[in-house]
Amino acid sequence: MAETNKTATLLLDNKKIELPIYAPTAGPEVIDIRKLYAQGDVFTYDPGFTSTASCDSTITYIDGDKGELLYRGYPIEQLADQSHFLEVCYLLLYGELPDATQIEEFETRVTRHTMVHEQMHNFFRGFRRDAHPMATMVGVVGAMSAFYHDSTDISDPWQREVAAIRMIAKMPTIAAMAYKYSIGQPFVYPRNDLDYASNFLNMCFSVPAEPYKIEPALAKAMDRIFMLHADHEQNASTSTVRLAGSSGANPFACIAAGIACLWGPAHGGANQACLEMLREIGTVDRIPEFIARAKDKNDPFRLMGFGHRVYKNFDPRAKVMKESADEVLELLGIHDNETLKVAKELEKIALEDEYFVSKKLYPNVDFYSGIILEAMGFPTSMFTPIFALSRTVGWISQWKEMIADQHQKIGRPRQLYVGAPRRDYVDVAKR
Numbered sequence: 001m002a003e004t005n006k007t008a009t010l011l012l013d014n015k016k017i018e019l020p021i022y023a024p025t026a027g028p029e030v031i032d033i034r035k036l037y038a039q040g041d042v043f044t045y046d047p048g049f050t051s052t053a054s055c056d057s058t059i060t061y062i063d064g065d066k067g068e069l070l071y072r073g074y075p076i077e078q079l080a081d082q083s084h085f086l087e088v089c090y091l092l093l094y095g096e097l098p099d100a101t102q103i104e105e106f107e108t109r110v111t112r113h114t115m116v117h118e119q120m121h122n123f124f125r126g127f128r129r130d131a132h133p134m135a136t137m138v139g140v141v142g143a144m145s146a147f148y149h150d151s152t153d154i155s156d157p158w159q160r161e162v163a164a165i166r167m168i169a170k171m172p173t174i175a176a177m178a179y180k181y182s183i184g185q186p187f188v189y190p191r192n193d194l195d196y197a198s199n200f201l202n203m204c205f206s207v208p209a210e211p212y213k214i215e216p217a218l219a220k221a222m223d224r225i226f227m228l229h230a231d232h233e234q235n236a237s238t239s240t241v242r243l244a245g246s247s248g249a250n251p252f253a254c255i256a257a258g259i260a261c262l263w264g265p266a267h268g269g270a271n272q273a274c275l276e277m278l279r280e281i282g283t284v285d286r287i288p289e290f291i292a293r294a295k296d297k298n299d300p301f302r303l304m305g306f307g308h309r310v311y312k313n314f315d316p317r318a319k320v321m322k323e324s325a326d327e328v329l330e331l332l333g334i335h336d337n338e339t340l341k342v343a344k345e346l347e348k349i350a351l352e353d354e355y356f357v358s359k360k361l362y363p364n365v366d367f368y369s370g371i372i373l374e375a376m377g378f379p380t381s382m383f384t385p386i387f388a389l390s391r392t393v394g395w396i397s398q399w400k401e402m403i404a405d406q407h408q409k410i411g412r413p414r415q416l417y418v419g420a421p422r423r424d425y426v427d428v429a430k431r
């Protein structure tokens with residue numbers, strides 16, 4: 001964190017408080033308010049952290065006005081075009097692109113950790129078959145701390161490293177198992193001769209009864225989905241992982257907390273909610289009715305897959321995802337699908353509508369990812385688990401960064417208390 005010689009002056013009841021200002025490598029300057037309470041006996045109020053930097057980080061940068069997303073400085077468009085998911089994982093975890101030897105070693109390490117403890121199969125069987133795969137994932141990932149004791153000591157850098165590799169390697173296996181379990185099919189073991197994305201597709205779609213051919217173009221699209229979702233700075237689930245980790249909780253428990261947060265429809269659950277909304281709209285002629293509902297202040301309905309807390313121009317991931325969606329649909333020969341027609345028309349109408357234009361509400365990454373995943377054959381309930389497996393590397397990179405951060409403290413926000421002031425207990429007979 002680079003100090004500047006600038007300060008911000010706060011005048012509080014005629015008392016002047018000087019607050020240091022820091023310069024980031026990109027983005028707005030940051031006012032350090034850590035001593036504000038000690039010096040001024042006041043808190044700041046910022047529900048939803050809309051103006052608050054909760055940490056310093058070197059991992060991901062977003063410029064919401066420009067529609068820019070950088071992983072360790074590299075633009076997402078370049079990575080999506082020229083890199084692949086495991087290389088992006090290396091970049092996020094270690095800060096630099098790997099050379100040929102480093103990536104080979106990293107891929108070998110990840111590949112050698114893809115199986116889960118055999119006892120975990122029994123753990124899965126404790127869930128109801130109709131459980132949402134995200135419910136299963138929250139439980140199973142949290143339970144990893146019960147299966148992998150040898151990588152839960154967060155003070156040991158080697159154990160932290162092993163936990164990171166295990167999580168990246170096993171998450172596709174766990175997500176695929178959650179899916180197979182929900183449809184009553186046997187679990188498919190990982191195959192180490194396949195690349196990361198192909199292995200995931202194989203674990204989801206192959207059955208012991210017949211061979212399954214992995215279409216390379218679909219594996220590439222899958223890999224791209226993983227890359228586009230890999231990290232997104234201090235979003236809700238990442239902040240949850242950091243907050244959980246700030247108490248010293250083990251990494252498996254922290255990632256389970258992140259998965260729970262991601263599940264919500266305002267965050268990772270939006271891809272499922274978006275496709276369900278497109279189906280509910282059903283036909284192009286019903287779009288105006290839903291647009292009107294989205295604009296109605298008295299109706300809680302929102303257009304799922306539109307809007308973003310940070311991107312107020314466009315979501316750069318959505319651009320790449322749209323291209324991928326077109327490629328996948330072309331490859332699979334899907335042209336006349338009603339959901340797709342609704343999606344295309346909705347996108348067109350919303351992009352021209354004054355309400356959406358003035359509020360800078362653009363289609364986000366989830367608008368297009370659901371379309372691709374459905375075309376690939378995934379049920380909507382698997383959309384968010386796929387997001388979770390992609391985001392795991394981001395969560396674990398941010399968690400590792402936090403543990404190594406000398407400024408790290410247990411996360412403990414303050415509040416603006418507006419409840420009853422102190423009052424005396426009244427006996428039940430007198431109330």
Ligand code: ACO
Nearest residue numbers: 265266267268270294302303304305306307308309359364
């Ligand atoms: N449909 C209709 N109106 C919307 C939408 C939407 N999708 N999103 C925002 N608005 C409106 C709000 O009603 C609000 O209007 P107002 O100023 O008249 O009160 C204004 O736009 C600003 O919205 P906020 O909710 O204040 O913006 P915030 O940054 O808090 O929310 C969020 C961002 C949660 C993503 C929101 O846009 C939303 O709910 N979108 C739909 C869900 C979605 O697609 N989530 C995925 C996010 S991407 C991701 O997690 C990968």
